[in-house]
Amino acid sequence: MRLLAPFFCLLLTANAALQTVQVIERSDVDQAKAYGGAGAYEQIWAKAYFLLDPKAPSSARISDIDKAPRNDKGQVAFSADIFVMKPRDPSKGNGTVLFEVSNRGGRAQTGMFGAPFLMEQGYTLAWVGWQFDVNDRPQVIKLHAPKAQGVTGLVRSDYQAKPGDSQFSVAADGHEPYAAAALDQPDARMTVREWSDGPRTIVPRANWRFVDATTVAVDGMQPGKTYEVVYTAKDPGISGLGQAAIRDFISFLKFGNTHPTALLGEQKRWIKRAIGYGSSQSGRFLRDFLYNGFNADEQGRIVFEGLIPHIAGAARGGFSHRFAQPSRTAPYYNIDVFPFRDLDDTDPITGWRDSILARAQASNTIPKIFYTLTSTEYWARSASLMHTTIDGKADAPLAPNTRIYHFSSTQHGAGNWPTRKSKEMQYALNPHDYKPFMRALLVAMQEWLLAGKEPPASRYASVAQLAPFEKLRWPKGNGFVPPVHVRQAMRLDYGPEFRDKGIITNEPPKAVGKPYAVKLPQLDEDGNELGGLKLPSVAVPLGAAFGWNVPARELGWPMESIGTPGSWIPFPADKIKARYGSKEAYLAKVRAAADQLVAARYLLAGDVDALIARSASQWDDLTK
Secondary structure (H helix, E strand, O other): OEEEEEEEEEEOOOOOOEEEEEEEEEEEOHHHOEEHHHEEEEEEEEEEEEEEOOOOHHHOOOOOHHHOOOOOOOOEEEEEEEEEEEEOOHHHOOOEEEEEOOOOOOOOHHHHHOHHHHHHHOOEEEEEOOOOOOOOOOOOOOEEOOEOOOOEEEEEEEEEOOOOOOEEEOOOOOOOOOOEOOOOOOOOEEEEEOOOOOOOEEOOHHHEEEEEOOEEEEOOOOOOOEEEEEEEEEOOEOOOHHHHHHHHHHHHHHHOOOOOOOOOOOHHHHOOEEEEEEEOHHHHHHHHHHHOOOOEOOOOOEOOOEEEEEOOOOOOOOOOOOOOOOOOOOOOOOOOOOOOOOOOEEOOOOOOEEOOOHHHHHOOOOOEEEEEEOHHHHHHOOHHHHOEOOOOOOEOOOOOOEEEEEEOOOOOOOOOOOOOOOOOEOOEOOOOOOHHHHHHHHHHHHHHHHHOOOOOOOEOOOHHHEEOHHHOOOOOOOOOOOOOEOOOOEEEEOOHHHHHHOOOOOOOOOEEEEEOOOOEEOEOOOOOEOOOEOOHHHHOOOEEEEOOEOEOHHHOOOOEOEOOOOEEEEOOHHHHHHHHOOHHHHHHHHHHHHHHHHHOOOOOHHHHHHHHHHHHHHHHHHHO
16 A cells, blocks of 8 residues: 655644654555564655754754754754654554664665564664755655855865876765855865875865866876865755754654654554664764764653664764764764763873763763674774773773674675675675674664663673784785775864864864874684674684775775775685585584574574575585
8 A cells, every 4th residue: 555645744742843744655565564463564754844942952062053044933944854664553563663874865774684574573663864965866865954054164075086087076975065165265275195094295276176166176186096175165054953853753753742643653652762773874973973962852851772883983973063074984084083982081192081971971861882893893993992991002891881792804884695806996895794693683682671681791802802903913825915004093183162072073183193092803813803703604714804905906006904895815625625624514613603692692593594504605606
């Protein structure tokens, strides 16, 4: 069944931040197929309309909200797209909203955990737009934010040149760009650097120019080098409204209107708790959401009882400040910034004392947290600083409600078999698929929230299992060549507001200080990582797997670890057969490793056979 409702509105109480929901389309999922005890599901496309008091204490950390247009009551209006999948009969659900912070306007949690699994478990799945700069396209989930009209300021844009390039867009990841306030900007400047975090060299003003308000041309661009332009833009969107939209939408689902035609049908009767999930950029968003105190709603009630910031590492990002660019992750942007840990910490060099949970602690809204990490986050998102002291010399305690799970020898995104090799990278991609771990941990989080059952213990590399980049023990042979440089997390000073309030900006840092003591998981004799939570295919390896890759030699780029893809160096067939003897003996070891994980609740029994079948396929492909 499909219901189009171009203007079906639910009017809420006048003092609620979420004022109106306009349902656009309502339809059955999989032709009303029943999923376990939860029965049939439906999906809803809608739009939420919000009003905020810019002077309210709960709006204090929304940059430039005082400069937003206001209605005749002095309120700021904005809207956001909504998508929901829920049991048609809400009484059959499990009482939990699993909310995904949309990554660049998309929806990924059904792919991560498996849509049938989530529906059989009875979750209400929800998304609301928070990112203002994603391009409009069908089924995108976007925040529609007002602009701070007349405000100008500096914007940064950097780009790593490819062969044949002569110009680049100032947009971040192809999103809506901040247009230059004028094409003729004598004070605009450009630099170029060899390493992503290397020293900048000035590009003479005569050698580059604005082609139009969003495109820059450069004479003699060199492949592999990173070009950065700093220019003046105007009229920034009020990006911090995205954090308020999520806060107020979840608050509505749990505490809002109970009219029978409401978006989720008397949701207040059935929705008892909320888990927030975000992956990569969206996981960093959740860390920033916590840091800025948005886990308390306008009435001081807890928003998310549980959070799963996935593959975010110790980073945050540009989500709530003037001229924010949420998708930027390059060095010198506001990604790897203090504080890194949930508990109070002091930077011995700057003297700054702070924590991710400081504001949640003050409002008594600390959630239960699972930080899930791959190897990539140790290489690209300073993950070791989440559980070591700032100097990297000792293990640091975790907050009582925090657990950290490092999926050893995996890459940023779950791997596939057969793996593949990109033309732009030297090695094949890491094939290890950690999604079974994510399903088991979601079950553990629900049990923790619902029944107070302690989750599985944290699993990550201790200080004794970590090392600085220059002391890693690399495997030898098979034509393996490691990177010669790894990006560092540096102490960046963005000015007084940053030092006093932790408010970051999009402007270039005022100063660049000493790097933080980020460490990486040490390697065993095969090249796989010590410590962490090991998939059966990692515990019983057929190759060496890493959380980094390096550029293909043909590109001529610097040999530094790049991006989010991992890499894979399979063992030779004779080494595999000599180590395990036979396929049957190998698979017996894989099953034993899987059974141990099931017993410890890191893996669901229902996922074991698929893991065994995958390992069997790998054996066949590598030994034929």
